[in-house]
Amino acid sequence: AQTVTQSQPEMSVQEAETVTLSCTYDTSESNYYLFWYKQPPSRQMILVIRQEAYKQQNATENRFSVNFQKAAKSFSLKISDSQLGDTAMYFCAFMKQDGQNFVFGPGTRLSVLP
Amino acid sequence: NAGVMQNPRHLVRRRGQEARLRCSPMKGHSHVYWYRQLPEEGLKFMVYLQKENIIDESGMPKERFSAEFPKEGPSILRIQQVVRGDSAAYFCASSSDRNYGYTFGSGTRLTVV
Numbered sequence: 304a305q306t307v308t309q310s311q312p313e314m315s316v317q318e319a320e321t322v323t324l325s326c327t328y329d330t331s332e333s334n335y336y337l338f339w340y341k342q343p344p345s346r347q348m349i350l351v352i353r354q355e356a357y358k359q360q361n362a363t364e365n366r367f368s369v370n371f372q373k374a375a376k377s378f379s380l381k382i383s384d385s386q387l388g389d390t391a392m393y394f395c396a397f398m399k400q401d402g403q404n405f406v407f408g409p410g411t412r413l414s415v416l417p
Numbered sequence: 418n419a420g421v422m423q424n425p426r427h428l429v430r431r432r433g434q435e436a437r438l439r440c441s442p443m444k445g446h447s448h449v450y451w452y453r454q455l456p457e458e459g460l461k462f463m464v465y466l467q468k469e470n471i472i473d474e475s476g477m478p479k480e481r482f483s484a485e486f487p488k489e490g491p492s493i494l495r496i497q498q499v500v501r502g503d504s505a506a507y508f509c510a511s512s513s514d515r516n517y518g519y520t521f522g523s524g525t526r527l528t529v530v
Contacts, residue, residue, distance in 0.1 A: 403472070
C-alpha cells in the first residue's frame with residue numbers, strides 16, 4: 304500500500320518570500336503521479352501542480368514549482384513570492400498510473416503573514 | 418459548466434438518523450469518487466463509481482454506508498444510523514476518464530449530534 308507523509312503540520316511565511324513544503328511517499332510502483340492540492344477555508348480542493356513520475360523535469364506553474372527526487376521518494380513544493388491568498392491547507396497526493404484514487408498526506412497548514 | 422455540485426453543503430443529523438449526500442458530476446463526466454475528510458486530516462478514498470456500477474469500494478466501511486450512481490440523476494452517498502464518528506466533510510470528485518482531469522466538489526460537512 305502507498306503512504307504519503309507531510310512532516311510539517313504548520314508553517315508560516317512572510318508575504319513576498321519563498322517557502323518550501325515537504326512531502327515524502329512510499330511505493331513499490333515505478334510509474335505514478337504526484338500532486339499538490341490547496342484547500343482554502345472555503346473547503347474547495349484546488350489542484351496546484353501535477354508531476355508524472357516518468358518525467359525527470361520538475362513541474363512548474365507560475366509561482367509554484369516542485370523538487371521531485373524519485374530515488375529519495377520526495378516531492379516538495381516551493382511557493383515563490385508568497386501572497387496572502389496562498390494561505391490554506393496544502394495536501395500532497397499520490398496516484399498509481401493505472402489507479403483511480405488518490406492517497407493523500409495529512410496536510411500542511413500554511414499561513415502567509417502580511 | 419457548473420463544476421461538481423454537492424448538496425447540501427452542511428447537514429446536521431441526530432445519532433441513529435440517516436444521512437443522504439448528493440453529488441452531481443461535471444457535464445460529460447461518467448466517473449465519480451467519494452472521499453471522507455476527518456477534522457485535521459487528509460482526504461481518504463471511499464468509493465469509485467461509474468454509471469450504475471460500483472467499481473471500487475475498498476475504502477467504504479462495510480456497514481451502514483452505501484453509494485450509488487444511477488443512470489439518471491446524481492450520485493448518492495447514504496449513511497444509515499449515523500454515529501458521532503461519522504462527523505466529517507465528504508467530498509465528491511468526477512472525471513471524464515480514470516485518473517485524468519479530476520474535479521472536486523466543495524464537500525458536504527456532516528455533523529452528528
